[in-house]
Structure formats: structure tokens, C-alpha cells
Amino acid sequence: MDRNQTHRNRRRALKVLHFSALFLTMAVICIPGLWIVLNSFRPTVEIMAKPPVWTPSFTLDHYRAMFGGAGEGGVPVFSYFRNSLIVSVVSTFIAILIGMSGGYAFARYRFKGKSGYFVGLMLFRAVPGVALSLPLFIVFAKVGIIDTHLGLILVYVAMNVPFTIWLTDGFFRQIPKELHEAAEIDGCTRWQAFWKVEFPVAKSGVASAAIFAFLTSWNEFALASQLTRSVGSKTMPVGLLDFTAEFTINWGGMCALAVLMIIPALILTFLVQKHLIAGLTFGGVKG
Amino acid sequence: MTEVTLSNVVKKYGAHQAVHGIDLDIADGEFVVLVGPSGCGKSTTLRMIAGLEDISGGEVSIGGRVVNDLPPRERNISMVFQNYALYPHMTVRENLGFSLHIAKQDPDQIKIAVDDAAAILGLDELMDRKPAELSGGQRQRVAMGRAIVRHPDVFLFDEPLSNLDAKLRTQMRAEIKKLHQRIGNTIIYVTHDQVEAMTLADRIVLMRDGHIVQVGTPLELFNTPVDTFVASFIGSPPMNLVDGTVNGANLTLTDGTILPIPLTARGLLHDGQAIHFGFRADNLMPIGHAVDEEGEIITLDLTVTLTEPLGTETVLFTEFGGAEVQAKMFNPRPVIPGEAMKFQMVLDKCHVFDAKTGKAIRS
Numbered sequence: 153m154d155r156n157q158t159h160r161n162r163r164r165a166l167k168v169l170h171f172s173a174l175f176l177t178m179a180v181i182c183i184p185g186l187w188i189v190l191n192s193f194r195p196t197v198e199i200m201a202k203p204p205v206w207t208p209s210f211t212l213d214h215y216r217a218m219f220g221g222a223g224e225g226g227v228p229v230f231s232y233f234r235n236s237l238i239v240s241v242v243s244t245f246i247a248i249l250i251g252m253s254g255g256y257a258f259a260r261y262r263f264k265g266k267s268g269y270f271v272g273l274m275l276f277r278a279v280p281g282v283a284l285s286l287p288l289f290i291v292f293a294k295v296g297i298i299d300t301h302l303g304l305i306l307v308y309v310a311m312n313v314p315f316t317i318w319l320t321d322g323f324f325r326q327i328p329k330e331l332h333e334a335a336e337i338d339g340c341t342r343w344q345a346f347w348k349v350e351f352p353v354a355k356s357g358v359a360s361a362a363i364f365a366f367l368t369s370w371n372e373f374a375l376a377s378q379l380t381r382s383v384g385s386k387t388m389p390v391g392l393l394d395f396t397a398e399f400t401i402n403w404g405g406m407c408a409l410a411v412l413m414i415i416p417a418l419i420l421t422f423l424v425q426k427h428l429i430a431g432l433t434f435g436g437v438k439g
Numbered sequence: 440m441t442e443v444t445l446s447n448v449v450k451k452y453g454a455h456q457a458v459h460g461i462d463l464d465i466a467d468g469e470f471v472v473l474v475g476p477s478g479c480g481k482s483t484t485l486r487m488i489a490g491l492e493d494i495s496g497g498e499v500s501i502g503g504r505v506v507n508d509l510p511p512r513e514r515n516i517s518m519v520f521q522n523y524a525l526y527p528h529m530t531v532r533e534n535l536g537f538s539l540h541i542a543k544q545d546p547d548q549i550k551i552a553v554d555d556a557a558a559i560l561g562l563d564e565l566m567d568r569k570p571a572e573l574s575g576g577q578r579q580r581v582a583m584g585r586a587i588v589r590h591p592d593v594f595l596f597d598e599p600l601s602n603l604d605a606k607l608r609t610q611m612r613a614e615i616k617k618l619h620q621r622i623g624n625t626i627i628y629v630t631h632d633q634v635e636a637m638t639l640a641d642r643i644v645l646m647r648d649g650h651i652v653q654v655g656t657p658l659e660l661f662n663t664p665v666d667t668f669v670a671s672f673i674g675s676p677p678m679n680l681v682d683g684t685v686n687g688a689n690l691t692l693t694d695g696t697i698l699p700i701p702l703t704a705r706g707l708l709h710d711g712q713a714i715h716f717g718f719r720a721d722n723l724m725p726i727g728h729a730v731d732e733e734g735e736i737i738t739l740d741l742t743v744t745l746t747e748p749l750g751t752e753t754v755l756f757t758e759f760g761g762a763e764v765q766a767k768m769f770n771p772r773p774v775i776p777g778e779a780m781k782f783q784m785v786l787d788k789c790h791v792f793d794a795k796t797g798k799a800i801r802s
Contacts (some may be wrong), residue, residue, distance in 0.1 A: 330524035334525075335526075337490075337491075338537050338538035338541060338589075339512045340541055348541075353528055
């Protein structure tokens with residue numbers, strides 16, 4: 153056969169393989185999410201049916217029940233949502249402030265033990281959060297901040313700061329130092345040079361760091377389930393446990409709450425996606 | 440009056456000393472170029488004047504006022520950086536007006552000042568573009584506009600043309616010179632390119648290893664270099680240097696060629712002294728293709744090994760005194776490598792350097 157033809161066939165076969173692999177990967181990632189959304193709109197019998205029901209019926213019962221009274225399978229969605237929002241927004245804000253300052257310091261200043269501190273911060277990320285749940289529980293219980301917003305906020309700030317430092321350090325490194333020097337010569341103080349020149353330039357990076365920090369706090373379950381107890385402090389992921397009873401799990405209700413959980417994260421990501429993509433590629437070209 | 444004075448200025452980075460106590464007086468309105476190879480301390484010196492580097496010792500004064508501990512914003516200077524350092528999130532107009540905006544000037548006045556600067560540099564069409572949408576030359580022009588808009592006492596340029604291609608560099612060089620003629624401010628300009636230094640400077644400061652080697656007008660450095668470093672750094676092609684020894688009233692070069700001692704060095708040399716004999720390419724020219732010269736002329740029979748035609752002149756490579764040297768041929772004709780030619784050299788324009796110290800020996 154013509155050698156060109158052989159190469160053409162091989163290229164076609166590789167393309168088919170490539171797309172099949174992509175499809176499989178995307179399926180693995182997307183199907184659980186799709187399953188959650190679809191099942192939040194299906195009656196419980198259909199969710200658990202064997203063999204599966206291929207033509208689903210549509211119902212809003214799970215949502216109705218979730219927002220209903222305590223006796224009708226309702227959960228305090230608004231309280232959980234409020235708790236999640238307070239904890240995530242405040243912890244993200246604080247983590248970004250601290251992390252951005254830290255990232256800037258690592259990128260711009262020379263100081264003793266710099267690389268040691270940096271490695272230390274990264275090592276902190278290597279400790280599984282759950283391993284800290286017992287010591288945190290004991291300490292928080294003694295201090296009296298167990299089952300409070302403050303306790304969770306502290307934990308999430310500690311979790312997010314190292315990652316934020318690492319991410320923003322990369323972004324600030326990308327900005328030539330001549331920019332703040334030019335600003336200082338143009339009459340800025342160091343502080344003004346940062347806010348008027350370097351921050352706006354690095355804002356994609358800061359936005360992506362903020363999104364990551366927010367999503368980490370918004371979705372965190374393991375520590376929140378240990379450190380919160382009451383309606384006044386439980387976050388949405390912990391609230392999902394309300395649908396489990398001793399012998400049953402209300403899959404439909406759980407899916408409905410999960411959908412409510414996904415929506416704000418989805419909206420936020422959509423709003424800042426321009427920055428997120430710019431930020432990620434900006435960081436991506438770092439040598 | 441905005442003269443700039445450096446007195447015994449030192450810069451240390453830990454144990455490493457980058458600038459070794461330099462002294463320099465720059466007059467009001469003077470265009471001074473700091474030039475030297477990489478790592479000679481020229482940029483560090485400029486950054487100390489700007490206030491971007493701390494001064495480890497000595498004093499920097501601008502307009503008679505010691506500025507050692509003043510932040511950059513209080514020195515009333517402007518600086519153009521090698522990589523332009525334009526604010527990427529601002530338009531050209533915002534970039535130009537940034538310093539005035541920071542100084543909280545009246546918006547109407549800012550507009551007038553920005554429009555003036557834009558008109559001087561031909562930026563009117565680009566005012567609403569962001570730096571990313573500009574070419575290298577346009578960016579450099581915006582950087583210069585940003586520098587002139589606030590009427591500083593002193594302009595500092597840190598290798599501003601290094602990122603431009605050769606053609607644009609020549610064009611921008613002329614623009615910088617015009618700008619200086621127009622506004623007449625003191626300019627301190629750093630470059631590693633001796634052509635830029637020669638063409639722009641009122642005075643050149645040639646640096647090496649954190650020391651000033653020679654300060655003078657471009658022609659002073661070209662015609663009377665203090666040592667072999669200056670001789671080989673300034674001028675293109677660099678000065679030809681041939682080893683030799685003093686032999687009575689003559690110099691004997693490595694290959695045995697005997698030449699009379701140039702007039703300027705007579706009586707200053709001792710018998711047996713090892714020297715470098717130096718001459719510029721345009722002081723070794725084929726007879727018939729030379730410019731008229733006066734003084735003690737010697738003729739030499741040399742064989743051309745290589746030619747570099749440049750249009751109005753051709754650089755000829757040849758062997759002389761045991762070294763490869765370059766000669767210049769004006770009104771050139773085609774020359775074949777291997778061709779023997781008669782050259783002339785004006786002895787009075789030649790230089791003698793001590794071989795041990797490298798210092799020029801001249802009266």
C-alpha cells in the first residue's frame with residue numbers, strides 16, 4: 153500500500169483513540185454530577201429501581217420536601233446556606249489577604265530562611281486535614297469555639313493560606329520588578345505601587361487563588377462534620393448528613409441539596425472564568 | 440541647576456563590592472553616558488542615583504541636595520527602563536499621566552501635559568491603546584513620554600534601546616538626542632554599546648569592575664585612551680594592539696618588525712621595556728585609498744587575508760607585527776584575499792601602552 157495512505161490511516165486511528173480516551177475521561181468526571189442533578193428530579197422509587205428506569209419521570213418533590221417543615225423531611229437549608237456563605241466568604245477574604253501578602257513577600261523580598269519557610273508551608277499542605285480533626289476538636293472545645301463560625305473560619309484560613317501563598321507567589325514573580333520601581337519613580341510609595349500597579353496586573357492570579365480558596369471552604373466536609381453540631385453552624389456539606397437515617401438514605405433529598413450547593417459555586421466560577429483562565433495560563437507559563 | 444554629584448560612592452552586596460568608591464560630577468544639562476561591559480557596575484550606579492538601590496557608602500547629590508536616604512519619589516527624577524516597564528493595565532494616556540495623577544494634579548493640567556508629551560513623541564494616534572497593542576519602538580516612545588511628562592530634574596536611561604532591532608535602535612538613538620536638544624535636561628544614560636555612547640554623549644564614563652576607568656568626551660576617549668581596556672572598548676573596529684619591546688629609539692614588534700617610537704611616547708620609554716603598540720584601523724590604509732594625513736608617515740607591505748566590504752569603506756584583515764590587525768580602505772575596490780598591498784600609517788597617531796600595567800605612555 154502507498155506509504156502516505158498508511159500514515160493517513162494511522163493518523164485517523166490515533167485521532168479516534170484520542171477522542172475515545174477524552175470521552176471516557178470526561179464521562180468519569182461528568183456522570184456523577186449528572187447523576188446528582190437528574191436524581192434530584194426523580195421519585196425515590198425510580199432512583200433505587202432495579203432494573204433501572206430508563207425513561208425518568210420529573211418531580212420537584214425532593215425540593216418541596218427539603219424546604220418543607222421538619223416533619224415532612226425538611227432540612228434548614230437557608231441556615232446551612234447562610235453558614236456556608238459566611239464561613240466561605242470570610243475565610244476566603246482573610247486567606248487572600250494573608251496569602252497575597254505572603255506571596256508578594258516571597259516573590260519580592262530577600263530574607264533569611266526564605267526557602268525553608270516556603271518548603272515548610274508546602275509541607276503543611278501535605279498533612280491530611282482529617283488527621284488534624286481530633287486535636288482541633290480538643291483545642292477548640294477547650295477554647296470554646298467548637299460549633300461556631302469562627303472555629304471553621306480559622307481552620308479554613310489555615311488550610312487556604314499556604315496554597316494561596318504558593319499561587320500568588322508565582323503570579324507576582326511573573327510581574328517584572330521594574331513595574332513597581334517605575335511606579336515608585338513616578339511618585340508612588342511602595343504601598344501605592346503595589347495597589348495601583350502590581351495588584352491590578354496580578355488580579356487574575358488573585359482571583360483564581362480566591363476561587364480555589366472559596367471552593368475548598370465551600371465543599372469541605374471532613375473537618376466541618378467534626379467541628380460543627382448545630383443548625384447555627386453546620387455548613388451545606390455537613391447538612392447532607394441530615395438525609396441519612398439509621399437504616400435509610402434519602403438519595404433524592406441529598407441530591408437536591410447537593411444541586412443547591414453546586415449552583416452558587418457554578419455561578420461564581422462562571423462570573424470569574426475569564427480571570428480564572430487568564431490566571432491559570434498566566435501561572436502556567438511560569439518557568 | 441540640577442547637577443548630579445557622586446562622591447566616593449560604594450555599593451556592596453554582602454562581601455561582594457560592586458562599585459568601588461566612584462567620584463563623578465555631572466553638570467546641569469549634560470548628557471553623560473555610563474558605558475562598560477556587563478557587570479561593571481554601571482546599572483548599579485544608575486540605580487543608586489535613582490534611589491532603587493541603597494548606597495553602601497559615599498554621597499549622591501542631585502541639584503546640590505544629598506539624596507542618599509530619599510526614596511525615588513522625592514528625587515524628582517525620571518527613568519526609562521530596558522524592558523520599558525509600562526503599566527500593562529493602563530492605556531497609553533493613563534501611562535503618560537500616571538505620575539501627575541499620583542501627584543494629584545488638576546485633571547485639565549494633566550490632559551495638557553500628556554497631550555504635549557504625546558505631540559513631542561508622536562503618540563497622538565496611540566493614546567487609547569494598551570501597551571500590549573504597541574510595537575517595541577512605540578513602547579519605548581511611551582516610556583520616554585512618561586519620563587518627560589513630569590518635567591524632572593534628571594533623566595535616567597537604563598539600556599533603553601537594548602530590546603530594539605538594529606534599525607529601530609538607530610532611529611530611537613536620534614530621537615533621544617533630539618529630545619535632549621529640545622528639553623536640555625541632565626541625562627544619565629547607561630549602555631554597554633560603545634556606538635550609543637559615542638553618538639549620544641557629551642561625556643562618556645567608561646567603567647570596569649566597579650571602577651571608573653576614564654571620563655571624557657567621546658573624541659577624548661577615542662583619541663587618547665588611558666589604557667588598553669579603553670582602547671579596545673571604544674571604537675569599531677577596536678584598536679589594533681601588537682606586542683613589542685623598546686629597542687633604543689625604535690620598537691621591535693613580535694615578528695621582528697622595527698618601527699620608530701611615536702612622537703608622543705619619545706623620551707618616556709626605557710630600553711627593553713615590554714609594550715603594546717596600538718593603532719586604529721583607520722590609521723592603516725592602503726595607499727591610494729587613504730584619507731590625506733599629516734605627520735610622520737611610514738609605509739608597510741602587507742598581505743590581505745580577509746575583507747569585509749561595508750559600502751563606503753572596506754575593512755581589511757592582515758598580519759602585522761605578529762598579530763592579526765584590521766585596516767580600512769576608503770573608496771574601496773574589490774580586493775582578493777592573498778593580495779599584497781602597500782599600506783600607510785601615521786606614526787604620530789599611534790599609541791604605546793605599557794605591557795605590564797596596560798596604561799598609555801604619552802606626553
